Amino acid sequence: MTHKEFTKLMMEKTSLSSIEIAELQAACSDLIIQQVAQGNTVVFSGFGTFEQKEKPERKMYNPTTKEFKTIPARQTLGFRPSNTFKEKLNATEP
Numbered sequence: 001m002t003h004k005e006f007t008k009l010m011m012e013k014t015s016l017s018s019i020e021i022a023e024l025q026a027a028c029s030d031l032i033i034q035q036v037a038q039g040n041t042v043v044f045s046g047f048g049t050f051e052q053k054e055k056p057e058r059k060m061y062n063p064t065t066k067e068f069k070t071i072p073a074r075q076t077l078g079f080r081p082s083n084t085f086k087e088k089l090n091a092t093e094p
Contacts, residue, residue, distance in 0.1 A: 047082055055073060057070060059071070
């Protein structure tokens with residue numbers, strides 16, 4: 001699904017204009033990113049949980065140069081879907 005398709009579906013479900021939906025999407029994204037970057041966990045009941053996870057330092061082998069390289073530790077985004085989300089995803093009826 002593209003951003004345009006998502007916006008169109010949101011317009012059908014709500015009485016908001018495409019501009020208002022775009023602003024709402026941007027605001028939601030910004031808030032989630034800001035909170036997770038600060039180390040907070042963002043929970044949407046019935047949807048899932050966004051949280052910051054740390055990937056440890058590791059060694060990587062480059063087969064072209066035949067050298068090992070160290071990839072430093074870094075922070076990544078983790079998402080765990082809620083049980084409700086999983087149930088709806090695995091429902092037999094569309």
